[in-house]
Amino acid sequence: MLNNALSVSLDIWQAARKDILGPPTAVVPDYTGITLPDENYGKVNSHGLDFDAHYNKSVNQDFSYFISGNFTYATNKIKYIAESANVPDYQKSTGYPMDSWFVYESDGLYQTQQEVDNSPHPEGSGPGDIKYIDQNGDGEINDLDKIRLTKSNTPQILYGLTFGGNYKNFDFSVFFQGQAAAQALLRPSGLNMAEEFFVDRWQKQGDNKYPRTFNGPTSRTFGPNTLPSDFWLRNDGFLRLKNVEIGYNFPKTLLDRLKLQRARFYINGNNLLSIDDFGPSFDPEAPSGTSTDGRYYPQQRVINFGLNLTF
Numbered sequence: 141m142l143n144n145a146l147s148v149s150l151d152i153w154q155a156a157r158k159d160i161l162g163p164p165t166a167v168v169p170d171y172t173g174i175t176l177p178d179e180n181y182g183k184v185n186s187h188g189l190d191f192d193a194h195y196n197k198s199v200n201q202d203f204s205y206f207i208s209g210n211f212t213y214a215t216n217k218i219k220y221i222a223e224s225a226n227v228p229d230y231q232k233s234t235g236y237p238m239d240s241w242f243v244y245e246s247d248g249l250y251q252t253q254q255e256v257d258n259s260p261h262p263e264g265s266g267p268g269d270i271k272y273i274d275q276n277g278d279g280e281i282n283d284l285d286k287i288r289l290t291k292s293n294t295p296q297i298l299y300g301l302t303f304g305g306n307y308k309n310f311d312f313s314v315f316f317q318g319q320a321a322a323q324a325l326l327r328p329s330g331l332n333m334a335e336e337f338f339v340d341r342w343q344k345q346g347d348n349k350y351p352r353t354f355n356g357p358t359s360r361t362f363g364p365n366t367l368p369s370d371f372w373l374r375n376d377g378f379l380r381l382k383n384v385e386i387g388y389n390f391p392k393t394l395l396d397r398l399k400l401q402r403a404r405f406y407i408n409g410n411n412l413l414s415i416d417d418f419g420p421s422f423d424p425e426a427p428s429g430t431s432t433d434g435r436y437y438p439q440q441r442v443i444n445f446g447l448n449l450t451f
Contacts, residue, residue, distance in 0.1 A: 142195075145195060145196060145197055146193070146194070146195045147193065147194045147195075148191075148192075148193045148194075149190075149191070149192050149193075150189065150190070150191050151189060151190040151191075152188075152189045153187065153188060153189070153190075154185075154186070154187040155185070155186050155187070156183070156185050156219075157182075157183065157184050157185075157186070158182070158183045159180035159181070159182070160180065160181070160182030160183065160184060161178040161179070161180055161182065162178055162179065162181060162182045162221060162222060163176070163178055163179075163222070164176050164178075164179050164181070164222050165222050165223070165224065166222035166223055166224055166225075167222070179222075181220065181221075181222060182218070182220060182221050182222075183218070183219035183220040183221075184216050184217070184218055184219060184238060185216065185217050185219055186214065186215065186216035186217070187214075187215065187216075188212065188213045188214030188215060189211075189212070189213050190210075190211075190212050191210065191211045191212075192208070192209065192210040192211070193208065193209055193210075194206065194207075194208040195207050195208070202307060202308050203305065203306070203307050203308075204305055204306050205303070205304065205305030205306075206302075206303065206304060206305065207301075207302070207303040208301075208302050208303070209299070209300065209301045209302070210298075210299060210300045211297070211298075211299045212297065212298040212299070213296060213297050214296060215237060215296050216237050216238055217235060217236065217237060218233050218234050218235065218236060218237070218238060219234070220234065221233050221234055228275075228276065228284065230275060230287050230288060231284075231286060231287065231288055232288065233288065236288050236289075236290060237290065237291070237292055237294075238292070238294075239292040239293070239294060240288055240289055240290060240291065240292045241288075241289040241291065241292060241293075241323060241325070241368075241370075241373065242286055242287075242288055242289075242368075243286060243287065243289065243325075243368045243369045243370050243373070244272045244273070244281070244285055244286055244287075244367055244368065244369035244370070245272070245273040245275065245285075245287050245369070245370055246270050246271060246272055246273070246369045246370055246371035247271045247272070247273055248270075248271055248348055249268060249269065249270060249271060249342055249347070249348050249351060250265065250266065250267050250268065250269050250270075250271050251267060251268075251345045251346070252267055252345065253266065253267055255267075255271070256269075259271065259274075260272075260274040260279050260280055260281050261281055261364075262281050262364035262367070263364075264364060265364060266352075267342075267345075267352075268341075268342035268343075268347070268351055268352030269351055269352065269364065269365055270351055270364070270365050270367075270369060270371050272285060272364075272367070272369065273285065275287060281364075286368075289323070289370070289373075291321065291322060291323045292322065292323070293322055293323065293324050293325070293376060294322060295319035295320060295321055295322035295376065295377070296320070296321035296322065297319060297320040297321045297377075298318075298319050299317070299318050299319070299320075300315070300316060300317045300318070301315070301316040301317075302314065302315045302316075309388055309389045309390070309391060310386070310387070310388055310389075311386070311387045311388075311389070312384075312385065312386045312387070313383070313384070313385050314381070314383070314384050315381075315382045315383040315384075316379060316380065316381055316382065317379075317380055317382050318377070318378055318379040318380060319376070319377055319378060319424075320377040321377070322375075322376035322377060323373045323374065323375060323376055324373070324374055324376040324418075324424065324426075325368060325372050325373055326372055326373075326374050326418070326422060326433070326434060327366055327368075327372035327433060328366065328433055328434075329366060329433040329435075332435060333433070333434075333435075334421040334422065334434045335421065336350075336419065336421050337350055338353070341353055351365040352365075374417050374418060375416075375417045376416075376424050377416065377417070377424075378414055378415060378416035378418070378424040378425070379414070379415045379416075380411065380413065380414045380415075380416075380425075381411075381412045381413040381414070382410065382411065382412075383408060383409070383410050383412075384408060384409050384412060385406060385407070385408035385409075386406065386407055386408070387404050387405065387406035387407075388404065388405045388406075389402070389403070389404045390402075390403040390404070390405075399451075400449060400450065400451060401450040401451065402448070402449070402450035403447070403448070403449050403450070404447070404448045405445075405446075405447050405448075406444075406445065406446060406447075406448070407443070407444065407445040408443075408444050408445075409441070409442065409443045409444075410441070410442045410444075411439050411440065411441045411442065412441060421434060422434045422438075423436075423438045423439055425439065426438075
């Protein structure tokens with residue numbers, strides 16, 4: 141459109157998959173100790189859209205610019221999976237997305253011993269520990285109190301934005317990327333932990349950011365605070381300034397004197413800024429399997445500069 145200045149693409153899709161491999165737990169529960177081979181019985185429906193657009197414009201001989209963006213939305217729902225008949229409705233996977241979180245629901249931190257004594261709690265709980273909700277009202281906190289949530293660590297939304305241009309001998313480009321509609325489980329484990337888990341721990345009544353000190357003199361956790369719960373779930377959405385680059389192309393008169401075909405000086409930066417709920421200690425793009433405790437080498441902010449020569 142617009143004399144080829146604007147191009148747009150939109151794909152809307154829906155998929156119904158069946159015969160997905162899974163363990164027949166509804167026939168033979170785990171507690172029997174019998175392992176049967178996976179069967180082709182699972183059914184999952186998914187739908188979404190992919191959108192991208194690109195616009196470029198030459199204002200005059202000296203100045204031109206472009207802008208492009210992409211947006212993806214994708215979600216799924218389990219239509220059938222082998223589940224035991226005695227599984228409570230609030231724990232079933234059917235009707236929820238694949239890999240949705242299965243955790244305890246929390247209600248802040250205990251502030252006094254009286255609060256602990258007057259509510260169901262895991263053994264060893266005390267002031268400063270996480271308060272868990274008794275979902276089935278049996279007066280105990282156990283696996284029957286876990287609930288199924290609607291989100292997972294797989295984002296339902298991905299997006300990006302790139303823009304740049306040329307002005308005389310200068311060129312520039314800027315790239316943003318992000319994701320949304322995802323949750324990550326971020327909790328301490330072992331004796332090593334991020335500093336903020338320790339500094340912001342519960343120490344007196346009114347503190348409510350993190351539970352009291354997690355570990356004693358051994359690697360055993362202090363109390364039930366590291367159970368998987370929504371207390372440790374964080375919004376895994378982010379917007380990151382991924383790359384910025386500015387370049388200068390030397391003029392032809394100078395190139396002829398230097399006997400060069402082309403020469404360009406540039407400076408760029410990567411991972412310059414991130415807007416997220418993870419704070420300075422953690423990275424929302426942590427590799428899968430390492431984001432549960434934050435013990436990984438984070439992405440670095442990198443500044444480069446260089447000179448490209450073509451003889």
